[in-house]
Amino acid sequence: MSSHTESRFAADVYGERLERAVELMRVAHLDALLITPGPDLRYLIGSAAESFERLTCLVIPADGATPSVVIPKLELASLSGSAAGELGLQILDWVDGVDPYQLVKSTLHAGSRVAVADAMPALHLIPLAQSVSGLPASATPVLRELRMIKGAAEIDALRRAGAAIDRVHARMGEFLAAGRTEAEVGAAIERAIVEEGHLEAAFVIVGSGPHGADPHHHVSERRIERGDVVVIDIGGPVEPGYFSDSTRTYVLGEPAPEVAAKFDVLEQAQAAAVAAARPGVTAASVDAAAREVLTEAGFGAAFVHRTGHGIGLSVHEEPYIVAGNDLVLRPGMAFSIEPGIYFRGEWGARIEDIVIVTEDGCESMNHRPHGLTVL
Numbered sequence: 001m002s003s004h005t006e007s008r009f010a011a012d013v014y015g016e017r018l019e020r021a022v023e024l025m026r027v028a029h030l031d032a033l034l035i036t037p038g039p040d041l042r043y044l045i046g047s048a049a050e051s052f053e054r055l056t057c058l059v060i061p062a063d064g065a066t067p068s069v070v071i072p073k074l075e076l077a078s079l080s081g082s083a084a085g086e087l088g089l090q091i092l093d094w095v096d097g098v099d100p101y102q103l104v105k106s107t108l109h110a111g112s113r114v115a116v117a118d119a120m121p122a123l124h125l126i127p128l129a130q131s132v133s134g135l136p137a138s139a140t141p142v143l144r145e146l147r148m149i150k151g152a153a154e155i156d157a158l159r160r161a162g163a164a165i166d167r168v169h170a171r172m173g174e175f176l177a178a179g180r181t182e183a184e185v186g187a188a189i190e191r192a193i194v195e196e197g198h199l200e201a202a203f204v205i206v207g208s209g210p211h212g213a214d215p216h217h218h219v220s221e222r223r224i225e226r227g228d229v230v231v232i233d234i235g236g237p238v239e240p241g242y243f244s245d246s247t248r249t250y251v252l253g254e255p256a257p258e259v260a261a262k263f264d265v266l267e268q269a270q271a272a273a274v275a276a277a278r279p280g281v282t283a284a285s286v287d288a289a290a291r292e293v294l295t296e297a298g299f300g301a302a303f304v305h306r307t308g309h310g311i312g313l314s315v316h317e318e319p320y321i322v323a324g325n326d327l328v329l330r331p332g333m334a335f336s337i338e339p340g341i342y343f344r345g346e347w348g349a350r351i352e353d354i355v356i357v358t359e360d361g362c363e364s365m366n367h368r369p370h371g372l373t374v375l
Contacts, residue, residue: 007241008082009046009153010153011086011087013083013151013153014045015087017044018045018060020146021044021142022061022062022064024141025060025142026062028142030114030139030142031061031112031113032059032060032061032062032114033060034057034059034115034116034139035057035060035116036051036056036057036117036120039312040139040147041056042240042241042313043147045082046081046083047078047079047083048082048241052075055101056071056075056078057071059104059108061109066090068091068092068107069090070092070104071092071093072094072095072096073093073094076093092107099131101124101127101132102131104131104132110133112132112134113137114134114136114137115136115139116128116135116136116137117139147317147318149330149331149333150333151332154334155332155356157238158244158354158365160238161236161237161244161354161365163367164193164238164244165234165235165366167197168193169246169368172232173375175189177224177252178224178252179223180223180224181221181222181224182207182219182221182222182224183206183219183221185206186218189204189206193234198244199237199238199239199241200236200237201234202243203236204218204233204234205218205219206219206231206232207231207232207233208230209224209225209228209229209230209347210344210347212230212342213344214348215342215348224252225252228252228347229347229372230250231348232247232248232250233352234247242311242312243315244354245311245336245354246368247351247352248351248352248373249263249372250375251375253374254374259347262349263371265297265299266339266341267351269289269290269293269303270337270351270353270370272289272292272293273290274337274353274362274364275289277329277357277361278358279328279357282328283320283321283322283325283326284322284324284325286321286329287306287307287322290337290339291307291323294339302342302343303339304340304342307338308335308338309336310334310335311354312334319333330357331358332357334354334356334365335355336352336353336355353370354366
């Protein structure tokens with residue numbers, strides 16, 4: 001990361017998030033949030049600090065007092081790229097021999113109802129719970145509401161991520177060839193992901209032939225053959241940490257008529273879900289839009305996963321586009337729409353775009369053709 005302006009947003013973005021967190025804490029009847037390193041900390045103050053055995057913890061009080069960062073003195077440099085300084089946060093550094101959990105307690109009022117993020121390591125949660133009364137409540141109602149609705153700067157980052165991964169898919173003819181192993185193709189794609197503007201390749205799936213029927217296949221030493229259907233699911237983060245995630249399906253040589261016909265139904269299902277995504281409908285209804293197309297065609301049993309997942313600073317986050325989720329979609333929500341069909345021992349296919357809910361529909365972050373691409 002060459003500069004803080006690239007690795008995070010402007011400080012006022014984080015200031016607004018902290019203010020909104022306080023509002024939501026009061027609604028949830030919480031007195032303080034404790035946030036350890038990870039996507040939540042990055043979201044709230046722009047810090048990419050890592051979690052170690054020594055405690056780093058952001059303390060956000062609901063009474064409007066200045067938030068604090070309890071941090072080992074030897075980790076102070078990890079805050080240098082964050083917005084902590086510009087926001088005027090109180091920095092409480094500590095050295096070995098000091099009890100950091102008591103330091104957190106010192107920032108809280110007696111009897112406070114304190115909430116922690118789901119991802120806090122037990123390494124820190126247990127001693128915090130022993131030191132701080134009223135812990136732990138869950139911070140999920142606050143953090144989920146904050147992170148689900150993307151602001152303008154986040155949407156711009158997701159657009160850049162989508163364009164970068166589209167450029168990788170546009171180069172797939174360079175990588176996919178009969179005789180190459182999935183691992184060889186995957187390594188070439190990883191390099192291209194970085195070349196096209198990502199910080200790193202977070203994941204690469206090259207599912208050729210029967211491996212395409214495993215939605216979470218990675219790569220293997222299987223050699224790709226003429227006639228293979230190949231699922232390519234790839235993504236990675238762009239500054240300041242927002243992810244791409246896009247799947248397209250390829251075939252080496254002309255597809256068999258049966259394959260082409262089934263894939264056409266999948267393309268219709270994906271388009272139906274995209275068309276269904278708009279404010280005021282439920283997440284479950286978007287899942288149903290894709291599932292109904294496949295079920296009516298007789299392929300319902302071949303669609304073995306949810307239609308989508310939220311995305312942002314994490315590859316998978318709220319909202320989840322799945323049956324039974326009655327969450328009502330609102331503008332700013334970002335998620336994948338990725339129905340798939342899988343025929344065990346034969347082949348599989350998936351089409352995935354990231355979309356963001358707008359005032360009257362949704363905007364796709366990905367613009368590569370959806371059809372079965374012949375190479």
